[in-house]
Amino acid sequence: MAQPKVRTLQRKVLRDTVYESLVSMLMSGSLAPETPLSIDGLAAELGVSPTPVREALVHMERTGLVTRAPLRGYRVAPPLTPDQIGQLCDTRLILEPGALILAFKRVDELGPALAKAHTKHEKSAKAVAGIVPDKTTMNAYRDYMDADWAFHNTIFRFTDNVYLQNTADQLxxxxxRLRQSVRRGINDSELAVSEHAAVLAAVEAHDLETARQALYDHISNVKDRSLRDESDPAA
Structure with a gap:
């Protein structure tokens, strides 16, 4: 009697695993923007049946990571438009300063964890300073992106709020895609490190309002830099 529930759970776990694999492929650059996606081809590559791939792509379509056209199938979503860039950054401006308020309940633990994340971000930023990402620098590029996000995700982790963390996992x-959409790529790494440092200093000083403002300013600056690069053909 319980078997159908077990099969349903196994199917959901497999779909989620395929989804995570596809997102990793997107973030690694192996699935570039507007790349056509073959369900059968992806299934063969991942060693699964087409069904979990199809289900994962349906979920990715809902989140905007892939698009689907009648008779043409799925493809990786194109670069973000300026309006989408603005919406993404505005979402972060709403979520992250609020998350920081919750995380401050554990500020004595948050400070050291954020300092550790910041050290890794600084190291990865030095590795990519002044380079334009290509095949030879892709590992350094991914390391930088991971370290950059790890700093922000540390704040979400210390909220102890599963709903915020689940939302953060989508970011x-x-x-x-934002990085793929702007011409400067990761050439703002020194600015990002400096802005993270301002957040960290305020957290270590247990100054919530200054930390919240520094985080808000950082994300606002990311938005401004991204939109400026998108509109400047010489960037």
């Missing part, structure tokens, strides 16, 4: 792939 890295969209932030990857």
């Amino acid at each position: 890295p792939a969209h932030l990857h």
Whole structure:
């Protein structure tokens, strides 16, 4: 009698595993923007049946990571438009300063964890300073993106709020699309490190209002830099 529930759970776990694999492929650059996606081809590559791939792509379509056209199938979503960039950054401006308020309930633990994340971000930023991502620098590029997000995700983790954390889990792939959409790429790494440092200093001083403002200013600056790069053909 319980078997149908077990099969349903196994199917859901497999779909989620396929989804995570596809997102990783997108973030690694192996699935570039507007790349056509073959369900059968992806199924063969991942060693699964077409069904969980199809279900994962349906979920990715809902989140905007892929698009689907009648008779043409799925393809990786194109680069973000300026309006989408603005919406993504505005979402972060609403979520992250609020998350920081909750995380401050554990500020004595948050400070050291954020400092550790910041050290990794600084190191990865030095590795990519002044480079334009290509095949030879892709590992350094991914490391930088991971370290950049890890700093922000540390704040979400210390909220102890599963709903915020689940929402935060959706952001890295969209932030990857943001990086793909702007011409400067990761050339703002020094600015980002400096802005993270301002957040960290305020957290270590247990100054919530200054930390919240520094985080808000950082995300606002990311938005401004991204939109400026998108509109400046010489960037």
